[in-house]
Amino acid sequence: MPHPLIGIHAALGELGAIAFLWVFIELINPIPKRVKRAKVVASIAVILLFLSWFTGGYYYVNYYGTNVKPIIKEGPQPWAHSVFTETKEHVFLFIPFLALLNYFIIKKYEGTLIKDRKIRKAVMVLSLLITVLAFAMAGMGYMISTGARTALEAGAL
Amino acid sequence: MKDVNIKAMSISTMLTVVLIFLITIYTELNSGFKDALKAFAGHHWVAKGIIAFVFFIVAYYVLNHFVSKKEDVLENVELVLVFTVVCSVGIFLFYLYEFFI
Numbered sequence: 001m002p003h004p005l006i007g008i009h010a011a012l013g014e015l016g017a018i019a020f021l022w023v024f025i026e027l028i029n030p031i032p033k034r035v036k037r038a039k040v041v042a043s044i045a046v047i048l049l050f051l052s053w054f055t056g057g058y059y060y061v062n063y064y065g066t067n068v069k070p071i072i073k074e075g076p077q078p079w080a081h082s083v084f085t086e087t088k089e090h091v092f093l094f095i096p097f098l099a100l101l102n103y104f105i106i107k108k109y110e111g112t113l114i115k116d117r118k119i120r121k122a123v124m125v126l127s128l129l130i131t132v133l134a135f136a137m138a139g140m141g142y143m144i145s146t147g148a149r150t151a152l153e154a155g156a157l
Numbered sequence: 158m159k160d161v162n163i164k165a166m167s168i169s170t171m172l173t174v175v176l177i178f179l180i181t182i183y184t185e186l187n188s189g190f191k192d193a194l195k196a197f198a199g200h201h202w203v204a205k206g207i208i209a210f211v212f213f214i215v216a217y218y219v220l221n222h223f224v225s226k227k228e229d230v231l232e233n234v235e236l237v238l239v240f241t242v243v244c245s246v247g248i249f250l251f252y253l254y255e256f257f258i
Contacts, residue, residue, distance in 0.1 A: 053206070057202070057203065057206065060202065061199075061200045061202065061203060065200075078256075079256050079257075082252060082255070082256040083249070083252045083253055083256050086248075086252045087248050087249045087252050089202055090177060090178075090181045090202075090205070090248050091244075091245045091248055091249070093177045093205065093206060093209055094173075094174050094177065094241055094244070094245065097170050097173050097174070097209070097213055098170065098237070098241065100166075100170075100213075101163075101166050101167060101170045101234075101237065104161045104163065104166060105163055105230060105234075107161070108160075108161055108163060109230070118229075118230065118231040119230045119231065121231055122230045122231040122233070122234035122235075123234075125231075125234055125235070125238060126234050126237070126238070129238055129241060129242075133241070133245070
């Protein structure tokens, strides 16, 4: 059975990604109510992504390294760890900082986001970047799970 | 926090992304550095996270004193986007190269 923390980590991360997609959608055709909602959603997204960082980190440091990594390395798809886990664990570190920056832009320019198209575009670009990166993390998570599964099927345990 | 300097925070974010990229590559090339990170926080990845977070905050507060508050938010964010994409692809290509070649 998969460790429950990996599900919690993935769920928190994807909820954070969806929340920033929500921010993007709110700002396509903004009115004061939507801007206010975007700010609230962005603040929740920041919390979700930080929680995803901590749960994923705890799982990675305390479980993955000793229980999953050796199995993948012994299996037919060792690149699942050597390429995808390594990339995922490091690129993930970018996301909380991007989320913080986006939140503070929305918070500072809440009153001018409707009129100022350039600032609105900046928030939308950043929201999409965070969403794409977070979904890329999920994609890499799938590759890592596949690496573990094929290793178990091949009798690597 | 209404008075947050977005230009300083954007530069701080860019520098943090580059720092994570450089530490990631250097850790793979220098096992002594990896051991030092392990000794610092118990695990090299935890150490990278702590270093990145502390650096982000310190860089912001330092830059806040030097960077003008006249902001072009879109230009700043576009630079953050470019640095993030380049460093993300760079990390992926590095591990791809390290494994296959």
